[in-house]
Amino acid sequence: xxxxxxxxxxxxxxxxxxxxxxxxxxxxxxxxxxxxxxxxxxxxxxxxxxxxxxxxxxxxxxxxxxxxxxxxxxxxxxxxxxxxxxxxxxxxxxxxxxxxxxxxxxxxxxxxxxxxxxxxxxxxxxxxxxxxxxxxxxxxxxxxxxxxxxxxxxxxxxxxxxxxxxxxxxxxxxxxxxxxxxxxxxxxxxxxxxxxxxxxxxxxxxxxxxxxxxxxxxxxxxxxxxxxxxxxxxxxxxxxxxxxxxxxxxxxxxxxxxxxxxxxxxxxxxxxxxxxxxxxxxxxxxxxxxxxxxxxxxxxxxxxxxxxxxxxxxxxxxxxxxxxxxxxxxxxxxxxxxxxxxxxxxxxxxxxxxxxxxxxxxxxxxxxxxxxxxxxxxxxxxxxxxxxxxxxxxxxxxxxxxxxxxxxxxxxxxxxxxxxxxxxxxxxxxxxxxxxxxxxxxxxxxxxxxxxxxxxxxxxxxxxxxxxxxxxxxxxxxxxxxxxxxxxxxxxxxxxxxxxxxxxxxxxxxxxxxxxxxxxxxxxxxxxxxxxxxxxxxxxxxxxxxxxxxxxxxxxxxxxxxxxxxxxxxxxxxxxxxxxxxxxxxxxxxxxxxxxxxxxxxxxxxxxxxxx
Amino acid sequence: xxxxxxxxxxxxxxxxxxxxxxxxxxxxxxxxxxxxxxxxxxxxxxxxxxxxxxxxxxxxxxxxxxxxxxxxxxxxxxxxxxxxxxxxxxxxxxxxxxxxxxxxxxxxxxxxxxxxxxxxxxxxxxxxxxxxxxxxxxxxxxxxxxxxxxxxxxxxxxxxxxxxxxxxxxxxxxxxxxxxxxxxxxxxxxxxxxxxxxxxxxxxxxxxxxxxxxxxxxxxxxxxxxxxxxxxxxxxxxxxxxxxxxxxxxxxxxxxxxxxxxxxxxxxxxxxxxxxxxxxxxxxxxxxxxxxxxxxxxxxxxxxxxxxxxxxxxxxx
Numbered sequence: 001x002x003x004x005x006x007x008x009x010x011x012x013x014x015x016x017x018x019x020x021x022x023x024x025x026x027x028x029x030x031x032x033x034x035x036x037x038x039x040x041x042x043x044x045x046x047x048x049x050x051x052x053x054x055x056x057x058x059x060x061x062x063x064x065x066x067x068x069x070x071x072x073x074x075x076x077x078x079x080x081x082x083x084x085x086x087x088x089x090x091x092x093x094x095x096x097x098x099x100x101x102x103x104x105x106x107x108x109x110x111x112x113x114x115x116x117x118x119x120x121x122x123x124x125x126x127x128x129x130x131x132x133x134x135x136x137x138x139x140x141x142x143x144x145x146x147x148x149x150x151x152x153x154x155x156x157x158x159x160x161x162x163x164x165x166x167x168x169x170x171x172x173x174x175x176x177x178x179x180x181x182x183x184x185x186x187x188x189x190x191x192x193x194x195x196x197x198x199x200x201x202x203x204x205x206x207x208x209x210x211x212x213x214x215x216x217x218x219x220x221x222x223x224x225x226x227x228x229x230x231x232x233x234x235x236x237x238x239x240x241x242x243x244x245x246x247x248x249x250x251x252x253x254x255x256x257x258x259x260x261x262x263x264x265x266x267x268x269x270x271x272x273x274x275x276x277x278x279x280x281x282x283x284x285x286x287x288x289x290x291x292x293x294x295x296x297x298x299x300x301x302x303x304x305x306x307x308x309x310x311x312x313x314x315x316x317x318x319x320x321x322x323x324x325x326x327x328x329x330x331x332x333x334x335x336x337x338x339x340x341x342x343x344x345x346x347x348x349x350x351x352x353x354x355x356x357x358x359x360x361x362x363x364x365x366x367x368x369x370x371x372x373x374x375x376x377x378x379x380x381x382x383x384x385x386x387x388x389x390x391x392x393x394x395x396x397x398x399x400x401x402x403x404x405x406x407x408x409x410x411x412x413x414x415x416x417x418x419x420x421x422x423x424x425x426x427x428x429x430x431x432x433x434x435x436x437x438x439x440x441x442x443x444x445x446x447x448x449x450x451x452x453x454x455x456x457x458x459x460x461x462x463x464x465x466x467x468x469x470x471x472x473x474x475x476x477x478x479x480x481x482x483x484x485x486x487x488x489x490x491x492x493x494x495x496x497x498x499x500x501x502x503x504x505x506x507x508x509x510x511x512x513x514x515x516x517x518x519x520x521x522x523x524x525x526x527x528x529x530x531x532x533x534x535x536x537x538x539x540x541x542x543x544x545x546x547x548x549x550x551x552x553x554x555x556x557x558x559x560x561x562x563x564x565x566x567x568x569x570x571x572x573x574x575x576x577x578x579x580x581x582x583x584x585x586x587x588x589x590x591x592x593x594x595x596x597x598x599x600x601x602x603x604x605x606x607x608x609x610x611x612x
Numbered sequence: 613x614x615x616x617x618x619x620x621x622x623x624x625x626x627x628x629x630x631x632x633x634x635x636x637x638x639x640x641x642x643x644x645x646x647x648x649x650x651x652x653x654x655x656x657x658x659x660x661x662x663x664x665x666x667x668x669x670x671x672x673x674x675x676x677x678x679x680x681x682x683x684x685x686x687x688x689x690x691x692x693x694x695x696x697x698x699x700x701x702x703x704x705x706x707x708x709x710x711x712x713x714x715x716x717x718x719x720x721x722x723x724x725x726x727x728x729x730x731x732x733x734x735x736x737x738x739x740x741x742x743x744x745x746x747x748x749x750x751x752x753x754x755x756x757x758x759x760x761x762x763x764x765x766x767x768x769x770x771x772x773x774x775x776x777x778x779x780x781x782x783x784x785x786x787x788x789x790x791x792x793x794x795x796x797x798x799x800x801x802x803x804x805x806x807x808x809x810x811x812x813x814x815x816x817x818x819x820x821x822x823x824x825x826x827x828x829x830x831x832x833x834x835x836x837x838x839x840x841x842x843x844x845x846x847x848x849x850x851x852x853x854x855x856x857x858x859x860x861x862x863x864x865x866x867x868x869x870x871x872x873x874x875x876x877x878x879x880x881x882x883x884x885x886x887x888x889x890x891x892x893x894x895x896x897x898x899x900x901x902x903x904x905x906x907x908x909x910x911x912x913x914x915x916x917x918x919x920x921x922x923x924x925x926x927x928x929x
Contacts, residue, residue, distance in 0.1 A: 051780070057696040066663050067696060068651045145658070152656070230696050255697065255705065256878060258780050281780030288876035291761075291776035295768040298779065484890045488649035497657075531656050 039608030046277040050302035055257020060229025061192045063148040078248040084189040087596030097270045110177040115170040120268030130164035135196035138212035143222040185518035198243040247603035257282035274606035304580040306457040309370045320582040325593035326374040331513035332571035337536040338498045342507035344438035352569040356399035357406035365575045368460040373575040378566030380520045390559040406472040423473035446475040451510040453480035495528035495538030526570045537570035624908035631904035649891035650693045690894030699898035710879040717802030725807040729814020752808035760801045760874045777876035798875040818849040858914025865906035
């Protein structure tokens with residue numbers, strides 16, 4: 001479930017540079033979660049942010065299913081925030097100040113949600129009401145198959161009924177009970193409110209009406225909005241997109257990806273923008289971005305590519321401050337459980353365990369990522385804090401680097417272990433001390449790792465993986481491909497469809513990481529029919545534990561799932577690189593970085609001048 | 613001459629059609645699923661099917677090719693899968709900018725290369741000839757990305773003299789000149805790689821011309837060396853350069869992917885490179901077609917210009 005959202009499209013290494021922020025504070029006070037602001041606050045100013053290797057091409061907040069451009073969310077979130085505002089400072093919790101609702105009440109065994117909307121207004125002064133929610137619901141109800149963020153079985157098809165008892169209350173009667181944390185963090189965080197009074201029309205010159213209340217009308221409105229939303233030449237001039245409820249309005253947009261925000265003067269939220277303007281300026285590659293940073297001229301905020309983290313001292317000399325935030329996601333080597341021959345090996349838990357014991361994650365963090373990475377102890381990164389990080393993960397995970405244990409495991413299961421060479425099965429069979437089902441005598445323990453080319457850190461990581469695996473006699477051959485080629489050859493299989501499908505062209509794959517929303521659930525990754533389960537992992541126990549995190553209400557369910565997944569190794573866990581971020585040292589409000597908010601909230605930034 | 617031109621145009625059309633067929637086959641031989649490449653790893657089978665249906669990728673290849681040709685003949689190059697914009701728009705945005713950038717660098721290379729070639733011809737076989745040739749060949753041999761990064765390190769990072777990259781968001785030719793200092797380094801880098809070619813062609817041609825009877829006659833008439841050089845030698849020796857210029861037309865259209873990547877210049881080269889990585893067939897096909905057309909037009913123009921300028925060729929055909 002988490003990785004199907006638009007943010008996920010960004011995940012595969014596309015580095016936009018706009019993570020950030022926190023709640024603004026006064027002069028010299030604390031900002032957000034606690035960074036001390038030095039200097040006097042300056043009102044106004046322009047911030048220029050680097051946008052690397054991609055740019056938005058669709059402005060409609062409910063993007064079409066055929067558009068996977070992860071940069072669109074950066075354009076949209078400052079204009080039309082979601083009901084749940086993800087992240088409070090760096091904490092993985094909703095931000096009550098920024099949520100569009102004042103109260104969220106779960107009742108009837110967590111099957112009914114009552115949403116009390118805040119009395120905020122659209123930028124044109126019209127109040128935000130429950131009608132705006134039903135507008136969104138109606139559009140999605142009839143068009144969810146063409147909505148990029150739709151996740152099978154979730155909103156809007158999980159809604160039995162929507163009631164609006166008054167202008168500021170919405171009652172969602174769901175078809176089943178949900179875990180409130182899951183629904184609030186991962187479903188409501190993807191649903192914006194849209195201005196029915198301005199957008200419920202079927203043509204540019206047509207009048208606004210209640211078209212969304214019929215199937216035909218909702219489809220016509222949807223088609224109209226999608227057509228307008230993809231017309232890049234009119235993003236900044238189309239009256240539709242000037243009606244917003246976020247802190248910013250779009251002032252300029254060029255098809256090259258350059259765009260500019262100015263403050264929404266009627267913004268009702270707590271953090272009124274202090275800056276006069278925010279500019280996103282596109283860069284074709286991170287090389288040109290880094291050169292511009294090094295020349296110390298036009299950029300105020302930018303990400304630092306992994307390959308260039310060693311240039312951070314030089315950037316500091318150019319007047320930049322540095323911040324980092326762990327990426328909310330999980331990095332992995334994906335095993336193909338249905339690859340011919342190799343799949344038989346990978347289905348053996350003891351082989352996966354031995355391989356994980358042979359990954360020196362601490363070394364990879366230091367050498368490949370220069371220390372800027374989550375250790376990758378299991379399915380949940382350590383940034384998630386106490387509500388999601390189990391004691392097992394915090395303690396380093398179940399399989400910390402230990403070649404001796406790996407060799408012992410393999411030897412105990414009928415393998416002739418040849419450190420530096422290739423292990424071979426000498427005791428075929430299915431007994432506890434034999435190699436396992438389908439593995440024949442003399443079978444070598446060898447795999448090909450397919451990985452995405454073009455990132456030096458990943459090259460180093462995979463070379464380290466190859467090297468340390470050989471200590472246990474696991475022979476790894478490396479093959480790199482461009483990311484899109486890698487993606488396109490992976491296939492569309494999961495634990496359910498895999499046996500019948502043709503997804504057998506690879507054995508191990510490393511393409512980056514899967515992103516999470518605030519609730520780092522395994523749904524969508526490890527359950528049998530999950531769309532993101534393309535390695536084909538499947539156990540009834542995992543399905544049951546994931547269901548408990550999604551639909552149950554037990555607070556211990558998450559740790560049970562997390563520890564089970566950490567031990568079961570549906571993926572081989574790897575360190576996950578952090579996002580490293582530089583910003584002009586006189587720009588305040590930037591830290592603590594919020595990795596969950598859609599990464600775009602310059603409304604809390606401001607320039608300072610030194611106090612004498 | 614007319615028959616020659618008609619025949620050459622006919623050949624050019626055949627070549628363009630061949631390029632279309634070959635390109636169409638080659639791009640569809642790329643491994644993996646286009647829809648998966650565009651929609652990402654998490655694309656559901658239903659979403660993949662919708663994508664294939666939307667873009668006609670579920671139809672037989674010959675039908676796709678036929679539709680493509682039909683659309684192209686109606687001026688429709690299709691919609692980019694990844695940018696969501698008409699391919700013609702993407703190309704129209706980039707082509708004029710590349711033409712200006714590469715045109716300027718070519719002009720600079722000519723301004724340096726032609727006199728340099730003449731100088732070498734006049735001093736051929738001397739140390740001065742060797743020094744000039746060695747210098748330009750060294751620069752020509754060096755990878756352009758290395759030259760670009762070196763120049764950026766020196767002039768942008770260290771001395772802060774020139775912008776290391778174009779400002780983001782340039783959508784027009786005029787936008788290139790909003791900050792002229794950003795033009796300096798890419799123009800110089802691209803020129804460096806062309807000077808050696810131009811100067812060596814010029815040198816060879818000039819050496820050949822210097823040995824001609826009319827040069828001796830000119831000297832015998834008592835013309836000054838300056839007059840001989842500029843009025844007689846240059847005008848005759850420059851003819852091969854015209855051919856080279858014609859052949860460099862595809863370069864203008866194809867862009868310069870390395871320079872574009874380093875100098876934040878979203879041109880044709882980068883467009884083609886990124887479309888190849890993302891399986892963006894319409895862009896790949898559109899760009900290849902344009903480059904193919906430019907190549908045959910460049911060749912044709914060079915042949916015709918050569919014929920027009922050199923009566924011996926005109927009369928020979």
